Amino acid sequence: MSKKQATLDHISTDVLVIGGGNAALTAAITARELGLKVLVLESSPIEVRGGNSRHTRNIRYIHDAANSFLTGPYLEEECYNDLLMVTKGNTTEKMARLVIRGSHNVGDWMTAHGCRFQPAMRGTLHLSRTNAFFRGGGKGLINAYHETCRRLGVQVMYETEALDLEVANGTCTAVHAQGPKGEYLIRLRSVVLASGGYQGNRAWLREAWGPTADNFLIRGTPYDKGVMLKAMMEKGAKTIGDPTQGHCVAIDGRAPKFDGGICTRLDCVPFGIVVNKDGRRFYNEGEEFWPKRYAIWGRLVAGQPDQIGYVFIDAKSINLFMPSVFPPLESDTVGGLAEQMGLEPNAVEETVRAFNASTKPGSFNPGELDGLATEGLDPPKTNWARPLDTPPYYGYTLRPGITFTYLSLVINEQARVVQQDDTPFNNIFAAGEITSGNVLGQGYMAGFGMTIGTVFGRLAGKEAATCLMN
Ligand SMILES: Cc1cc2nc3c(=O)[nH]c(=O)nc-3n(C[C@H](O)[C@H](O)[C@H](O)COP(=O)(O)OP(=O)(O)OC[C@H]3O[C@@H](n4cnc5c(N)ncnc54)[C@H](O)[C@@H]3O)c2cc1C
The missing domain is CATH 3.90.700.10 (Succinate dehydrogenase/fumarate reductase flavoprotein, catalytic domain)
Structure with missing residues (x-):
């Protein structure tokens, strides 16, 4: 029997979450709290888990009043105007407002799931009113979310990279993955793609930028290689964003x-x-x-x-x-x-x-x-x-x-991935960097990568769970 057959059939889950960063873990926690069996695939080893999210320091979110770590209110219109300024209007208003509204007091949800905040320090780009800083940085946040996952019973497979999806008639039934012990076929009922941008893939950067890409340094994880982005493009997913745009x-x-x-x-x-x-x-x-x-x-x-x-x-x-x-x-x-x-x-x-x-x-x-x-x-x-x-x-x-790339899968207001004919896939959802182009056409607003991941992550987790309950 081949290795592949030996490991094929005994992995199955309700919700499969692909990725191990902020977007993935918020999706996994949300789906699990709705009572579903959840499996997370993280392509990196445990020591460097958490993708780009582990490098972060803060999240931007709207809130009505100051608290012990934010120095004053920050409301929807101001946040939207800030976004318009940095993107020079190159955003999708419906999706941008969805993210901004969904971020309202999101710090409370984060705290309830293990995150600890601290006041902004000096030299942090004057963000103390708009952005909440994680105690222990992104690593502290990722560790806290993993602890929550462990407590809730979310299973995590490290060093396991999703390679391809089996999709027919708009429905994904299984994912092929490569792990330390061989190949897996993971059967699932719904899937959340939260596997980051494609900036870790030098060949793809070269396709977009030409040979100049060889001199780019990648500020974050080497594990965000765009494998799921490419697989979904091949399965007829609609994309948004210029491949040369990014932070x-x-x-x-x-x-x-x-x-x-x-x-x-x-x-x-x-x-x-x-x-x-x-x-x-x-x-x-x-x-x-x-x-x-x-x-x-x-x-x-x-x-x-x-x-x-x-x-x-x-x-x-x-x-x-x-x-x-x-x-x-x-x-x-x-x-x-x-x-x-x-x-x-x-x-x-x-x-x-x-x-x-x-x-x-x-x-x-x-x-x-x-x-x-x-x-x-x-x-x-x-x-x-x-x-x-x-x-x-x-x-x-x-x-x-390069911090992260903006070429993304188009998602709708349920975080469902959309096909080229504008109909959504039935059970494929996405969140985080792999969806950033829905909001960021160009430019960047400090702390908004984590906003996009947290809001779409929670939404994708909820929708991936509730679509199985109807
Ligand atoms: C140095 C640095 C500092 C930053 N600081 C901030 C900040 O302070 N605030 C802010 O808002 N944003 C910041 N950002 C941007 C921020 O990191 C991202 O916007 C955010 O972390 C994206 O989260 P994500 O979950 O979508 O992706 P990631 O956190 O990158 O997670 C993607 C995950 O998917 C896994 N993966 C990839 N492909 C596969 C596959 N095929 N199978 C299985 N797993 C896979 C990766 O291993 C990784 O765990 C910073 C980025 C960098 C690099």
Whole structure:
């Protein structure tokens, strides 16, 4: 008997949840609390379970009043307007409002299922009114949800990757999976796909971006490879979103290829200048406060030769931003620093000379848009433009860091996956990053990835359970 046959038949469940992050676990808990048998497939080993969710720090949700960890009210219209601003209107209003309304006081549900919150810390992008921070970060949240799953009797299979689904006439009857002991055919009555985006799949990124994708760093899990997204596309699911859209920030060029997490972000760009490998500046480093601009710098760097940028600051600015996880390169001269970074020193020195000559006296204030701008420089620097003239000089390389991709399965208001003819599949639901494109056409709003996962996760879990009760 083959391995496959040996393990084929004895796995069956009511609700199969594919994924082990925030969206999956909220779906699993919800379905289990409605009395259904629930099985979770998590492709990663237990030690790094929880996908991108384990890297998170906070969730954005609407609430009517301040509490011990949120400093004031945050209501639907403000949240929707914030979303319109970051996406430049590239959202689906019906789905966006569904998420926002569904997030109302969701912290209460999270607390009831083990999450603990804490007040925002310094250096957290001014989010203390709108976003609730997890004590112990995303890892703490994932561990708490697993403990709840254990208590409720949700079964979790680690190192088990769903590979394909058996779907006929709009109904999924089974999923093929690969686990440490062989292949499984898992029979199910309904399924929730919560397996993240496709950013961990370098070949797919290359298809979307071309060879430049080889220089992208993936900030989160390597296990989000889009296997279920692709399988569903092949089964006739409708998709939404541009494959090159996603959350992409500029991170320390020395960060690992995967899983570097939050600490590889660099917040010094507004206080210095950024050049490409030819030693030339290419964008206004002082356009806006960093929290409002950091997410465009990943794409900016991706557009430069070899997808690399070099940020230069001087001694005046070294203490103005959150310390970097890796120490900066340092030199007493601009040329010396350029050389250490592998750049042509003359080119960088010339750029710095031109930049310094275009700065003017004025009052520098990192806490506001101080209007201290360059004059006659292209591109300009419109705030915080002080000359680079005080050694030692410090430098970092910047690379595009992909957080997650937006190409998604279209879902309806029951979180049911929709087919190309616009009818929903009968028992296939989805939540989290694999659905983010329903709300995020471009841009990003801090803490909203967890909102999308929690709201759609709860909805998908409820609908996947109740569709079996009728
Ligand atoms: C460094 C970093 C910091 C972030 N900080 C925040 C933050 O503070 N707030 C916020 O809102 N968002 C943040 N995000 C974004 C956030 O992580 C995601 O939006 C959110 O975690 C998505 O949850 P998810 O459950 O959809 O996906 P994930 O958490 O990525 O979970 C997907 C799961 O599916 C599993 N999986 C994948 N394919 C398969 C398969 N075929 N079979 C079985 N299992 C599979 C993976 O192993 C993983 O467990 C951050 C992301 C990163 C990378």
